[in-house]
Amino acid sequence: MKLYFVEDQTDHVYLGVRITDILHVEQTPYQKLAVVETVEYGRMLVLDGAIQCTERDEFLYHEMIAHVPLHVHPNPKRVCVIGGGDGGTVREVLRHPSVEEVKHVEIDGAVIEASKKYFPTLSTGFADPRVEVLVTDGVEYIKNTKDYFDVVIIDSTDPVGPAVGLFSQEYYGYVNNALREDGVICAQTESPFANKKLLLKCWKNMRVHFPHVGVTTGYMPTYPTGYWSYTVGSKKHELKANREVNIRGKYFTETIMSTAFDLPPFLEEMLKNA
Amino acid sequence: MKLYFVEDQTDHVYLGVRITDILHVEQTPYQKLAVVETVEYGRMLVLDGAIQCTERDEFLYHEMIAHVPLHVHPNPKRVCVIGGGDGGTVREVLRHPSVEEVKHVEIDGAVIEASKKYFPTLSTGFADPRVEVLVTDGVEYIKNTKDYFDVVIIDSTDPVGPAVGLFSQEYYGYVNNALREDGVICAQTESPFANKKLLLKCWKNMRVHFPHVGVTTGYMPTYPTGYWSYTVGSKKHELKANREVNIRGKYFTETIMSTAFDLPPFLEEMLKNA
Structure with missing residues (x-):
């Protein structure tokens, strides 16, 4: 069969x-x-x-969504992960020695439970004393947080169902308020080929609230087109490694970080016309 | 319907x-x-x-397979494209001002005719006076050519059917002989995720004949996993841009060239253990 x-x-x-x-x-x-x-x-x-996520290719996504924004910040201590109930992003965030505290906000506790049971290589971070798991609405949580985080990572599902609110202009404004004065935001923003509209929308929405906004891309075989985008906003720091690149993943490297925001011309053009 | x-x-x-x-x-x-x-x-x-190939994403593949090896060579004049009957690779090769002569060897004339009729944006190069189209077997052609080309590009179909011979160790030996003393070879070598075996085989086979061998990767949405590999061998020149990067494509840029052979650790590891 x-x-x-x-x-x-x-x-x-x-x-x-x-x-x-x-x-x-x-x-x-x-x-x-x-x-x-x-x-x-x-x-x-x-x-x-x-x-x-799949066991075989998840590292490509989780390394990009965590390590790019965490190197834009020169000293990330307090990190918030919205979504990402599988734990992969939290696992990567915890590899940064400066990180003291991770608030992991996942609306659906069942995803966390499933990951603990079926994905032991992803959910390792849940046991780390630096992590607090909050099973609650990521919109409400961020709305009620002010001036607290160094980095907020929006590791959402696709922009349908429970994640819709996480892609709005309004939401990026709440994240801005939840960040300290030099904070950094990173959101997964889908495929530039399969969902160009969403990427352009997020890019525009983020630019309303953050002076520095850039897009970086990475391979992701089991996502549409294998070509994934992550949009990063920064309140103060320029979009580059603002400290030594002290993480070498299975995919992420110093080289990737050094060229992360230097986009192919077709993508640059697409964003310019957004 | x-x-x-x-x-x-x-x-x-x-x-x-x-x-x-x-x-x-x-x-x-x-x-x-x-x-x-x-x-x-x-x-x-x-x-x-x-x-x-598809009209929408073909540029990603054709720019990588042409511009990476053509920048490893400091002054490519004579280029051979094996396969690639759609013409996309030849189109990109012709963008290099130093190129005086392109031998385009395609076993199946029907592919060329179909491209001329249905893919006008790909087949532009066929009319260029620098191009000679040879509808013949790429194995025999290369076997009978000595000390002639600066760059040979193997733009083959998948390693089944008519293309099988183009991936063999023997064939890379023939290409070595067909190249001048400082020649460069580039072959499409499938997806590191979907066809890891083939990539490793080509990598090993090419290293038998070329002192410098490297792998570079690029996005390609409509190919398996969207993650594609190109293996480049060089008889003399190091694997880097050995002249000014004078092409800026829709995808290919100076940045891509400068980091082309710096692989993600998981892929480096895979090749090391081949």
Whole structure:
């Protein structure tokens, strides 16, 4: 018997991934959660039909979303991760020796529980004493936080369902207030090929609130087009490594950091015309 | 009616792309050729069921396979393109002012004809007086050429069907002989995620014949995993830009060239253990 998980990556493109087992299916209060075993990518977490992470390629995404903004800040101590219930982003954030405190705000506790059970290599950070997990709404939480964080990372699902509010202009304003005077924001902003509109919207929205805004990209095989974007805003520091690059990941390196915001001309052009 | 072209990207992953029209289908002496109109990627060329190029993303591939090796060579005058019947690679090669002569060796004339008819933005180079198109076997052609080319680019289809011989250790030896004493070779070597074995094989095979061998990668949304590799060998020159980077593409830039061979650690590790 051949079983496939199929994701509609866009309205006109789908990806089929062969699976050997369905380990978990659950309708949480927020979304449909599934954990499947794939032949090619190891275990895979799926929310509302969209691939969130696989054991094999998750490092590409988690290293980019964490290490780029954390090197833009010269001394990140207090970090907030919104979303990312699988724990991969928190795991990478904790690799920075300066980090003293991580508030991990995930609206759906079921994602955290599933990750603890099925993704031991992702959820390692949950046990770290520097991490406080808050199962609550990331919009409300940030709205009620002022002048506290050095870095806020928005590791959201796609801009449908529970994550919609996290991509708005208003929300980036709340994040601005939640950051200290030299704070840095980073958000996953989808594929420049499959969801160009969303990237341009976030870029424009972020520029309303942050004087420095840049986009960086990275490979991500199981996300639409394999080409992913991360938009970074900074209140004060320029968009570059503002300290020694002290992390070498499986993907992220000093070289990647040094050229992170130097975009290909077609992408630069796209943003200029946004 | 919803029509999809579906490619088995690996044994366990497939990609479905919605099409609106089938413009051309032909069984050539070498392969099954199709041209379809897609909703998301414009026109698409398909050989033996595998996506070869789409109007929307072809620049990512063609700029990398041409401009990286052509900048490793300090003064490329004579260039050979093996395969690449769509003409995209030849188009990019011709952007280098030093290039005086391009031998374009494609085994299947039907691919060239289809490109001329359906892909006017790719096939522009065929009319250039510097280009000579040779519809013949790229193995035999290179075997019978000695000490002639500055750069040979192997823009082959996947390592099945007519292209198999172009990935062998023996073939890289023939290319070595066909190159002048400071020549450079570049081959497309598939996805490091979807076809790791092939990349490692080419890497090993090329190192038998060339003292300098490096791998560079680039995005390519419609190829498996969106993460593509190009393996470059050099007889004499180090793997870096050995002259001013005088091309700025839609994707390729001086920055890409300057970091082209600095690989992510996971890939470096993979090659080291090959």
